[in-house]
Each structure stands twice: as C-alpha cells, then as structure tokens.
Amino acid sequence: MSTQHSDEETPVSSDGDPLRLRLWDRIRFARQSYTERMPQIESIAYVFISPFFLLFGLFLAFPIVYTVYLSFFEYQSVSSDSLFWIDIGPIFIDVPQIAELQFVGFGNYAHMAGDSLFWQSMFNTTYILLIQVPIMIGLALALAIALNASFVRFKGFFRTAIAIPVSANIVAYSTVFLLLFNEQFGFINYLLSSVGVEPIAWLRDEFWARKTIIAAVTWRWTGYNMIILLAGLQNIPQQLYEAAEIDGASRWEKFRYVTLPQLKPVLLFVVVLSTIGTFKLFAEPYVITDGGPTNATITIVQYIYREAFQNWNLGYASALTVVFVAIVSVISIIQIKIGGDD
Amino acid sequence: MREQRRKDAVWQFTTYVFILVMTLVMLVPLYWMIVAATLPQEQFIQFPPRLYPGTAFFENFAALQERTDFVRSIWNSVFIAVVYTVLSILLCSMAGFAFAKYEFRFKEPIFYLILATLVLPIQLLVIPLFLMMSQIDWTDTFRAIIIPWLANPIGIFLMRQNMKSIPDALLESARMDGATEFQIFYRIALPAMRSSIAALAIILFLFQWDLFLYPLVILETSANYTIPVALSGLEGTQRVYYDQIMVATSLAIIPLAILFLVLQKQFVSGILAGSLKE
Structure with a gap:
C-alpha cells in the first residue's frame, strides 16, 4: 500500500532522470507520512489492539459487569x-x-447485614492485616536500611537469602508452614521447647491460629517489600546525608529528617500494596487452618469461596464480591489521593 | 571520639545480628522442608526432630508418585505457565505498541479503562468465569486456565510505558525502507524491549504459577491439576503422609528458588516494574 504512489502519479520530472525521480519521490513520501498516511496507520492500530481488547472485553470487562448483575439474583442452576x-x-x-x-x-445485600459469618470474616481479615502489615513493613524497612548501610559486607548474599521466599509457590509454602507449626513435631514447638517453653497448640487455638497466618504471610512477603524499599532508599540523593552530617545530625535524626520524608511515597505505596494483598488473603488460611478453629481465621475471600463453590449461593457470593471489591477500591483510591499530594 | 567509635561498633554489631537472624528466619523453613523430604515418616515425626538430611528422598518420591501423579501436576503447571507467558507477552506487547506509537480514536479512554482494572482483585472474576466456562464446556481444560488471563492490564501498561522510549525516527526510517507495520513491530519494537519483556515474563509466569483459587474451581480431574491444586488435596486422606507432602512442596519450591538465584536481576526488575505507579 505504501508503495503505490511511485508508479502511478509521478511521471513528471524536470529532466527525466529515473534516479533523481526516485529520490524526489522518497522525500515527498517522507513529507507525506505524518499527514496523508495517517488514516492507514490508524487502522493498523486496531489490528494491534483487537486481540487484547477482545479478550479484555470477554474475560475481564464482561465478568465484572456480570458480577454486579448476578449480585441482584439468586442462582438456580x-x-x-x-x-x-x-x-x-x-x-x-x-x-x-x-x-x-x-x-x-437488594435481598443479597440485606442478607449480609445479619450474616454473622460475613462479619466474622471481615473482622478476621482486618485483625490479621492490622497486625501483619505493620510488622512486615517494619521488618522490610529495617532490612532495607541495614542492607543499604555502607559497612555491611556480603550484601548480595543477604539480599538474596532474604528475598528468596518471593519465588515460593503460595500453596507450597503454606503447606510447609502447616507442618512447621504442627503441635506435636513442628519445628517451631521444638525451638520453643529447647528454651523451656511449653508446646503451643498453634492451629487449635484462635489466638495462635491467627498468629500462624500472620507469621506465614510475613515470611512470604517481607523480602518482596524489602526489594521495593531498597530501590527507594537508593534513589535518595547522597548529598542530603552529607549535608545532614555536616550539621552534626545523629543516626536517628538522619533517619527521621532525611530517610523517612524522602522515602514517604515508596513507603506509602508499599503499605497500600500490602494492605490490599493481605485483604485478599485466601490460600494461606485455606491450607493452614481451613478457616478454623471455630472460624477464627476465615477471610473474606475464603468466605466468598465457601458461599460460591461449597454452598452454591453464587448470587450471594457475587454480592459479597461487590462489597469486597468496593473496599479494595476505596483503599486504592486513598492511595492515589495520598500519593498525589507529594 | 572514642565514645563515638564504641557507639558505632555497637550499632554495627546490632545490625549484623539483625540481618543474620532474619536470614536464618527466611532460610530455616526451606532447610527444614528439605530435611523432612529426605527422612522416612517415623524419623520426621519423632521428638526432638532430626535436623540433618537423610537418604529417603527417592523412596518418599516414589511413594508420592504412586499415590498421586505429582510429576504430571508439575508438567501441567510448567506447560500452562509457559504457554500463558508467551501468549500474554505477544498480546500485551502488540497492544502496548499500538498505544505507544499510533494515534487512533478513543485511545485515551480505552487505555484508562484498562488501567482502571489494574486495581481490581482477580478473585472478582472467579464466579462469572466459572459460570461462563461451564456454559461453553471449558471446565477442566487448560485453555480455561490460560485464555481468560491473557489480557493482562499490568502487561499492557508496562509495554506501553517502555515502548514510548523507542524513537519515532527509527520506526519512520523502517517505514521508508518499505517495512510493513507488523515487521516494524517484531523486527524493531520487540527486540528493543528485551529487558522489559524479561521482567514482564517473570511477572506473568509467577502470576500463573501462583494462581490457586481459579484453577481450584475450574479443574476437576486430578490428571489436570496444577501444582497448587494438587498440593492442597494431598493431606485430604485419612492418614497424612508428611514425608510425601514435603517432597511435593520441595519439588514445587526448589526449582523456582534456583531460577530466582540465576535470574535474580530479572526477578528484582519484575518486582519493581510490577510495583510501578504512574
């Protein structure tokens, strides 16, 4: 298509030299390219995006709309x-x-208000994330700072070792933690017994079952957050620290007045990412505690799964999903708002 | 001055202790898993536990393989994740190329529509997708696991961002040499994106590798199970075979851990790319 012009409509040339004719053609062709060839380029763009957009519409956009639709119905078959x-x-x-x-x-939504297991799952999820996220971000930040310190040797080794859980399959590592926290022969109780602590019934006790989930999620994601925070730390201009040093700032003051404000956007981002991540928790409680004991660790997504695929209340489960997504979206919007201030 | 030096020494010592403790915390569960996988059941459940590896790995593996075809699950997971990664990269880079380098109608609104879905949790899709897949008889198939997630918003976002950096003059000169738009895409744009594609490949592979809830709902026969689905069913029977379970988790975790050690740079850039915000 792009070559049609040369043969058809440039017979006129001052001296008839075919070589110069071609050169002239090329120049004119290049000049045309941004204006006259535009419609052609435009249409090829649709060819490029259509496979993506077809699948996007069919398997992403439509299901989202359909979930909202489904939440106003009761599923029959x-x-x-x-x-x-x-x-x-x-x-x-x-x-x-x-x-x-x-x-x-709105029957499904009305039902939610009186559904104690729904509120229990909301409570559990919130409880887990309120403890888990601060611990994990605190550890990740401390590790990032420690591994960014100039005096530490073998940084590469430590960074790799601490980040290695990011490659662990979610269900596989949850299974390892299930056995790690086994009451009779788990390694954790062995460690405790070696310092004289009585074995703990990790998975049979409400309080400890939640702590087990928290420990597992923290193990899996601390290195992940450390990597992001480490990149953030390395972007802080070194001159700021030098200036602070000249002013006689102590280690704490440098952290408080240089590191923390400079790292704030990354830190906020990591907090929101982790909050949403923990809010979506499913595999860990599914594998480690199966939501128990007495529903103390059942999370929202797990409850949605049970309602949908064990009780086959797909309409009600869709309504739960809509509420769940609304909460996640609100957290995301808060992130964008806070992030936008900087 | 001496006071300061002493303080520094204490600080450095504390830092090292902290790093070492955390390193141990991260590595011990993996070490313990490997030890457990190499011990016969009796030695594993004794108290105090044995803390160094034994030699029963292959017996445990054979017993596991006899009970459930776990190798088949590994193959399923690898196959699904690889096919998914390749197809999704192709799709996302094509679309990303169009968004970065062409002008077309509704370009901005379409892009922001796609971007908006980035924040949505994928669990949202499981119920409608399950109904759709039952309807078209795709349940219990690999295509049902692969195809719905191909249009990955993170993929198109990353590809668009990075393809913007390809100079227009480069594309224009190729056009003048008579290259078609598709040739421009796969001869010039794709090779220039090599490092971004590596990062994206890791994001996509891990996404599919860790996918659990959706295949749990879709896959029915154990021959089709992916690793997470197979693992979650391992302890379901009356007697729990801890040794076999730990062989299975080792087989699921260690290859990826080795891959992480080899491709650490790409993993890190994948994590950082996935955490990008505009």
Whole structure:
C-alpha cells in the first residue's frame, strides 16, 4: 500500500532522470507520512489492539459487569437455554443464557447485614492485616536500611537469602508452614521447647491460629517489600546525608529528617500494596487452618469461596464480591489521593 | 571520639545480628522442608526432630508418585505457565505498541479503562468465569486456565510505558525502507524491549504459577491439576503422609528458588516494574 504512489502519479520530472525521480519521490513520501498516511496507520492500530481488547472485553470487562448483575439474583442452576441468537444466512451464533436466575433485588445485600459469618470474616481479615502489615513493613524497612548501610559486607548474599521466599509457590509454602507449626513435631514447638517453653497448640487455638497466618504471610512477603524499599532508599540523593552530617545530625535524626520524608511515597505505596494483598488473603488460611478453629481465621475471600463453590449461593457470593471489591477500591483510591499530594 | 567509635561498633554489631537472624528466619523453613523430604515418616515425626538430611528422598518420591501423579501436576503447571507467558507477552506487547506509537480514536479512554482494572482483585472474576466456562464446556481444560488471563492490564501498561522510549525516527526510517507495520513491530519494537519483556515474563509466569483459587474451581480431574491444586488435596486422606507432602512442596519450591538465584536481576526488575505507579 505504501508503495503505490511511485508508479502511478509521478511521471513528471524536470529532466527525466529515473534516479533523481526516485529520490524526489522518497522525500515527498517522507513529507507525506505524518499527514496523508495517517488514516492507514490508524487502522493498523486496531489490528494491534483487537486481540487484547477482545479478550479484555470477554474475560475481564464482561465478568465484572456480570458480577454486579448476578449480585441482584439468586442462582438456580446452570442454564442451557439461549439468551439470544443471530442468524444471518451461513452465520449462526447462539449466545447462551449463562445461568438460571431469580431476581431478588437488594435481598443479597440485606442478607449480609445479619450474616454473622460475613462479619466474622471481615473482622478476621482486618485483625490479621492490622497486625501483619505493620510488622512486615517494619521488618522490610529495617532490612532495607541495614542492607543499604555502607559497612555491611556480603550484601548480595543477604539480599538474596532474604528475598528468596518471593519465588515460593503460595500453596507450597503454606503447606510447609502447616507442618512447621504442627503441635506435636513442628519445628517451631521444638525451638520453643529447647528454651523451656511449653508446646503451643498453634492451629487449635484462635489466638495462635491467627498468629500462624500472620507469621506465614510475613515470611512470604517481607523480602518482596524489602526489594521495593531498597530501590527507594537508593534513589535518595547522597548529598542530603552529607549535608545532614555536616550539621552534626545523629543516626536517628538522619533517619527521621532525611530517610523517612524522602522515602514517604515508596513507603506509602508499599503499605497500600500490602494492605490490599493481605485483604485478599485466601490460600494461606485455606491450607493452614481451613478457616478454623471455630472460624477464627476465615477471610473474606475464603468466605466468598465457601458461599460460591461449597454452598452454591453464587448470587450471594457475587454480592459479597461487590462489597469486597468496593473496599479494595476505596483503599486504592486513598492511595492515589495520598500519593498525589507529594 | 572514642565514645563515638564504641557507639558505632555497637550499632554495627546490632545490625549484623539483625540481618543474620532474619536470614536464618527466611532460610530455616526451606532447610527444614528439605530435611523432612529426605527422612522416612517415623524419623520426621519423632521428638526432638532430626535436623540433618537423610537418604529417603527417592523412596518418599516414589511413594508420592504412586499415590498421586505429582510429576504430571508439575508438567501441567510448567506447560500452562509457559504457554500463558508467551501468549500474554505477544498480546500485551502488540497492544502496548499500538498505544505507544499510533494515534487512533478513543485511545485515551480505552487505555484508562484498562488501567482502571489494574486495581481490581482477580478473585472478582472467579464466579462469572466459572459460570461462563461451564456454559461453553471449558471446565477442566487448560485453555480455561490460560485464555481468560491473557489480557493482562499490568502487561499492557508496562509495554506501553517502555515502548514510548523507542524513537519515532527509527520506526519512520523502517517505514521508508518499505517495512510493513507488523515487521516494524517484531523486527524493531520487540527486540528493543528485551529487558522489559524479561521482567514482564517473570511477572506473568509467577502470576500463573501462583494462581490457586481459579484453577481450584475450574479443574476437576486430578490428571489436570496444577501444582497448587494438587498440593492442597494431598493431606485430604485419612492418614497424612508428611514425608510425601514435603517432597511435593520441595519439588514445587526448589526449582523456582534456583531460577530466582540465576535470574535474580530479572526477578528484582519484575518486582519493581510490577510495583510501578504512574
């Protein structure tokens, strides 16, 4: 398409020299490129984005809308009926109705208010994240600062060792923690017994079961956050520390007045990322405690899973999902708001 | 001055102790897992536990393999994650290229629509996707695990950001040499994106590798199980075979840990790229 011009419409040339003709053509062609060839480039863009956008629409945008729709219904069964069909001669497209549903209005949302297990799962998730996120970010920050200190040797080794859990499969590491915290032969109780502490019933006690989940998640994600914070620390201009040193600032003052303010955006980002991450917790309680004992560790996503795929209340589970996503979105928006101030 | 030096020494000592303790905390669970995988069950559950490796790894592995075909699950996971990563990179880089280098109608609104879905938790999609997959009879298939996640918002975002840095003059000169737009894409744009693609590949691979809730709902026959689904079912029977479970977790964790050691730079840039914000 882009070569059609040369053969058709440039027979006129001052001296008829074919070589110069071609050169002239090329110059004119280049000049045209940003204006006349624009429509052509535009249409090729649609070719480039259409595979992505087709899948995006079908498997991301549509399901989101459908979840909201589903949350106003009670699920009956999978449906084999057609929702509608398109019949244009040789082309026949049958779009099936996805499920047999019964409209209940805001019934699912109203039901949530009196659902004690829903509130229990909200409480558990909040409880876990309020303890887990500060501990993890504190450790990650301390590690990042320690591994950024000029006097520390073998930084590469320590950084690698501490970051290695980021490669651990979620279910696999949860399984390891399940056995690590085993009451009879787990390594943790062995450690405790070697310093004279009675074995703890980690998974049978409400208080300790939550702590087990917290320990597991912290193990998996501390290195991850350390990597992000370390990158943030390395972006702080060294002159700021030199200036503080000239002013006679102590170690604490340098941390308080240089590191912390400079790191604030990254730190906030990491906090929000972790908060959302812990809010979405599923595999760890599913594997380690199965939500127990007496639902002390059941998280929101786990409750949604149970309602949807064990009790088959897909409508109610969708309503729970909508609330869950709303909360996550609010956390994200707060992040953008706070991040935007800097 | 001497006072200051003493203080520094104490500070440095404390820092080292902290780093060492944390390193141990991170490595001990993995060490303990490997030890447990190499011991016969009786030695593993004794108290006090044995803390150095034994020689029963292959017996444990054979017993595990006899009970459930775990090697099959590993193969399934690797296959799904690799196919997913390759296809998703292709899709995301094509779309990212269009968003970075072409003008077209509704470009901005479409991009922000995609970007908005970045913050949404993927658990949101499990229920509708399950119903859709049941409807088209895709449950218990690999394509049901791979295809819905191909259009990855993080992927398109990263690719667009990085492809913006390709100079327009480069593309324009290729055009003048008669290259088609597709040739420009895969001969010039893609090779220039090598390091971003490596980072994205790690993000995508780990995303699929760690996917649990969705395959748990979709996959039915154990021959199709991915590693996480197979692992979560391992302790379901009457007797718990701890030795076998630890062999399975070792097989799930150690190859990736080695990959992490080898490709650490790419892992780190993957983590940092995934945490980018605009």
